[in-house]
Amino acid sequence: xxxxxxxxxxxxxxxxxxxxxxxxxxxxxxxxxxxxxxxxxxxxxxxxxxxxxxxxxxxxxxxxxxxxxxxxxxxxxxxxxxxxxxxxxxxxxxxxxxxxxxxxxxxxxxxxxxxxxxxxxxxxxxxxxxxxxxxxxxxxxxxxxxxxxxxxxxxxxxxxxxxxxxxxxxxxxxxxxxxxxxxxxxxxxxxxxxxxxxxxxxxxxxxxxxxxxxxxxxxxxxxxxxxxxxxxxxxxxxxxxxxxxxxxxxxxx
Amino acid sequence: xxxxxxxxxxxxxxxxxxxxxxxxxxxxxxxxxxxxxxxxxxxxxxxxxxxxxxxxxxxxxxxxxxxxxxxxxxxxxxxxxxxxxxxxxxxxxxxxxxxxxxxxxxxxxxxxxxxxxxxxxxxxxxxxxxxxxxxxxxxxxxxxxxxxxxxxxxxxxxxxxxxxxxxxxxxxxxxxxxxxxxxxxxxxxxxxxxxxxxxxxxxxxxxxxxxxxxxxxxxxxxxxxxxxxxxxxxxxxxxxxxxxxxxxxxxxxxxxxxxxxxxxxxxxxxxxxxxxxxxxxxxxxxxxxxxxxxxxxxx
Numbered sequence: 001x002x003x004x005x006x007x008x009x010x011x012x013x014x015x016x017x018x019x020x021x022x023x024x025x026x027x028x029x030x031x032x033x034x035x036x037x038x039x040x041x042x043x044x045x046x047x048x049x050x051x052x053x054x055x056x057x058x059x060x061x062x063x064x065x066x067x068x069x070x071x072x073x074x075x076x077x078x079x080x081x082x083x084x085x086x087x088x089x090x091x092x093x094x095x096x097x098x099x100x101x102x103x104x105x106x107x108x109x110x111x112x113x114x115x116x117x118x119x120x121x122x123x124x125x126x127x128x129x130x131x132x133x134x135x136x137x138x139x140x141x142x143x144x145x146x147x148x149x150x151x152x153x154x155x156x157x158x159x160x161x162x163x164x165x166x167x168x169x170x171x172x173x174x175x176x177x178x179x180x181x182x183x184x185x186x187x188x189x190x191x192x193x194x195x196x197x198x199x200x201x202x203x204x205x206x207x208x209x210x211x212x213x214x215x216x217x218x219x220x221x222x223x224x225x226x227x228x229x230x231x232x233x234x235x236x237x238x239x240x241x242x243x244x245x246x247x248x249x250x251x252x253x
Numbered sequence: 254x255x256x257x258x259x260x261x262x263x264x265x266x267x268x269x270x271x272x273x274x275x276x277x278x279x280x281x282x283x284x285x286x287x288x289x290x291x292x293x294x295x296x297x298x299x300x301x302x303x304x305x306x307x308x309x310x311x312x313x314x315x316x317x318x319x320x321x322x323x324x325x326x327x328x329x330x331x332x333x334x335x336x337x338x339x340x341x342x343x344x345x346x347x348x349x350x351x352x353x354x355x356x357x358x359x360x361x362x363x364x365x366x367x368x369x370x371x372x373x374x375x376x377x378x379x380x381x382x383x384x385x386x387x388x389x390x391x392x393x394x395x396x397x398x399x400x401x402x403x404x405x406x407x408x409x410x411x412x413x414x415x416x417x418x419x420x421x422x423x424x425x426x427x428x429x430x431x432x433x434x435x436x437x438x439x440x441x442x443x444x445x446x447x448x449x450x451x452x453x454x455x456x457x458x459x460x461x462x463x464x465x466x467x468x469x470x471x472x473x474x475x476x477x478x479x480x481x482x483x484x485x486x487x488x489x490x491x492x493x494x495x496x497x498x499x500x501x502x503x504x505x506x507x508x509x510x511x512x513x514x515x516x517x518x519x520x521x522x523x524x525x526x527x528x529x530x531x532x533x534x535x536x537x538x539x540x541x542x543x544x545x546x547x548x549x550x551x552x
Contacts, residue, residue, distance in 0.1 A: 003356075010355035017343045084341065093339040093396065096304045097356050098329035253306050 003099045007107035015111065020080025023073050024119035031065045032126040036133075043138055053141040054131055054148040055221070062127055063155065067214040068191065070163055075170045075187030078112065082174040091253045105248050109241065112167050120160040127152060154223040155214075158230050162210050165233040168240035169207050175247035204229035207236055257282045257404050257435035258303065259315040265298050265307060272298045274459040280437050280452065282317075285430050287446035287467075288439040289545060290456035296439040297336070299456070300408045303437075304334050316404060333402035335393045335410055340381045346392050347377040350399055357400040367395040372421065387418035394425065405429065407438040411445055423449055447541040457549045470544060476511045477543070478520060481533040488527050495523055505532075 015021050039057050049057075085091050094104055128149070135143035166187070173183035190208035197203055198212035204227070206212075213229045216222075258280035265273040272295045280286045290296045301307040303314055305325055314321035316328045340349050350364045368374040371391040381389065390410060397405060410426075411419045419442065426436055426449055440446055446453065446467075453470060455463040463470060482488050485507045492499035497520075498510040511520055517536065524531065 006356050006358075010352050013348065013352050013355060014341055014344070084343070088342055089337045089339045090341060091339075092306060092336045093353075095306055096329055096332075096334050096336075097353075098326045099356065100326065253301070 003103055004107060004110075007099060007103060008110060011107055011111045014084060015081065015115075018080055018084060020077035021115055024077050024115060025122055027069060027073055028066070028119070028123040028126055031069070032062060032123075032130055035062050035065075036130050039134060039141075040138070043140065046140055049141045052146050052148070053134070053143050054146050054152075057141065058127065058131055058134070058143075059148065059152070059218070062130075063214060063218060066123060066159065067211045068195075070159070071166050071187050071191045071208050071210055072184070074116070074163055074167050075184045077115065078167050078170040079174045079180055079183055081108070081112065082171060082178075083180070086175075086178055086251075089253070091251055095253060101249055105245055108248070109168075109244075112171065113164065116163055116167055117160060120156050120163065124152060124156040150223045151218070151221045154225055155218050157225050158213060158217065158227060159210065161230050161237070162213060162233045165236035165240060166207060166210070168237055168244055172240050172243040172247055175244060175251060204232050207233075207240075255282070255318040256280055256315070257284070257317060258286075258406075258437055259318075260299075260303070261313050261315070263299070263302060263309065263313045265295065265302055265309075267298070271459050273302070276456070276459075276461050277464075278454060278461065279464065280435060282435050283430065283433055284452045285426060285436045285450050286438070286452045286454065287450035288437065288454050288456065289443070289446065290439070291549070292441075294456045295459050296456060297408055300334070300336060300406055300437075300439065303406060304332070304336070305329070306336070330400070331403045332406060333397035333400065333404070334406040334408075335390075335397040336406075336408045338386075338389045338393045340389060340392055340396070342381045345378045345380050346373050346384070346388075346395075349381065349392060350395060353396055353399050359399055359401070363399065363401075367399050370398075370425065371395040386413040387415060387421075390414060390418065390422070394422070398429075402434070404435045404437070407436070409440055410438055411440055411442050419445060443540075443542045443545060453541070455545060455548055462548055467541070471541070472513075476517070476536060478509045478511065478517070479535040480507045480509065480524065480531060481505055481535075482507065482527075482529050482531045484529040487529050488524070491523065491527050497523075 035058065085094055095101060097104065131143050131148070134141055170183050170187060173186055177183060187208065191211060194203065194206055194208045194211050197206065198215045203209050203212040209229050213227070217224070217227055256279050258278060260276050260278040263273055263276040263278070264271070276299060278299070288296055288299065298307060302309040305321065309321065311322045312320055316332065319328060321328055341352060344352070346368065347364060350367060354360070354364060365374070368377050371394055373388065373391055373395060376384070376388065381392065384392065390413065394407070394410065397407065410422055414422065423445060426438070429436060450467050452465065453463070453467050454461055479502065480488055482505060485501045485505055488507045489499045489501050492507070492509050497515060498512070500508055502508045509520060511517065
């Protein structure tokens with residue numbers, strides 16, 4: 001246990017100045033700010049807003065950007081984490097530490113879960129902060145009249161699980177191909193395919209189905225968490241996690 | 254006495270091609286062991302097998318008498334290594350050492366001490382990409398030594414260094430030997446090996462063709478003397494008649510090899526008897542380079 005804590009401390013120090021990690025926190029801030037500014041600038045013609053502002057004004061544009069960009073940002077972030085060890089032959093230093101290889105790889109997995117968890121939580125917090133801010137500053141939108149917390153919570157939990165399976169798929173691809181272009185390219189193409197194929201009945205079996213999940217579950221204000229896409233993502237999480245473990249433990253050093 | 258490092262019939266094959274073919278290394282405690290061999294001879298593979306980066310067979314690698322596979326983590330606590338120049342390029346020199354300190358718990362004072370020893374104290378906050386090759390190499394050494402290991406394994410630590418850098422590394426290795434550390438390192442720079450090594454191992458085509466003290470190696474190998482004279486055939490037949498290994502090299506040049514029982518004095522006395530004009534005598538010192546080339550050409 002002590003070795004795991006030591007490894008996690010060491011991993012945190014390594015990623016502190018990693019651009020890929022910061023990307024997952026900076027992009028949500030930028031997107032939220034753009035949408036917030038848009039809401040603030042376009043209120044002059046409105047006297048009494050009809051409908052649910054959480055959905056139409058804030059949630060839909062913001063979350064659409066998240067589901068479009070998160071798989072690609074995850075691909076960039078995960079590859080930067082992998083490259084930190086790979087490009088400068090740091091696996092040679094890492095695998096001669098007096099700690100088991102298994103524990104080293106598990107520490108890396110935990111860090112991925114942690115980054116993604118914090119990033120999703122941060123994105124959720126930004127959304128709620130924006131809505132509550134407008135509830136007090138622009139009352140004509142009636143943000144305060146709706147409790148969208150259950151819908152958003154369910155959405156972000158689903159997003160976290162699906163993104164986690166994507167993260168492990170990306171980790172497996174990065175450790176298999178080692179190059180930047182292949183895993184990141186696959187994530188971009190995968191997201192576009194998911195967008196095009198989102199009406200398909202079985203789209204939930206496609207790993208990059210986050211955008212389809214948004215189209216189906218969020219727009220219907222679903223509060224279900226264990227949707228088919230989440231169940232498949234949990235299954236993928238195990239499969240891709242095992243593949244990543246295998247590739248990382250056998251990586252040529 | 255138990256060896257600091259020992260291998261027993263160490264083998265390694267890459268894509269069905271044998272790289273190491275039953276290596277029996279014996280590195281005594283407190284030695285500076287130079288591991289020699291041409292490119293592709295298997296030096297780095299040996300080091301990777303020693304450090305567990307390549308999977309060695311059970312009962313083939315031992316550190317201070319302990320089998321490596323069964324005691325990997327315990328052994329690695331006492332071993333420091335430098336293979337290539339790995340470092341986190343997004344961090345400074347000090348932060349790179351802190352990354353390791355989180356595992357080894359050596360403390361800030363030890364980090365500063367290592368930065369001082371390797372001459373990086375003034376550049377401790379500089380990011381690694383701004384470092385010269387020599388500075389990167391020194392940082393690698395600082396990282397290898399941070400946890401004060403008893404055994405230090407270095408793969409070509411002098412690669413890419415300027416003469417001053419080589420001198421600094423040499424002095425550092427000698428200092429480490431003085432405090433009782435065992436150093437195993439591979440290098441192509443034979444002059445440097447000759448200056449600091451107590452023991453050498455010569456690897457050729459996956460086999461250890463020599464292993465022992467450097468003194469014994471320099472003593473055992475015959476000297477070669479070249480005589481520039483008017484009548485090389487006469488000189489050659491005179492020497493071969495007296496059990497010397499001699500041959501005509503060019504129209505006016507004879508090469509004579511002196512074995513352990515034949516001194517340079519014997520050679521001069523015999524040459525004086527030759528009825529020919531001698532223009533010059535050149536004696537090739539038994540430098541490590543000559544010995545190395547001599548040994549490897551015979552395999």
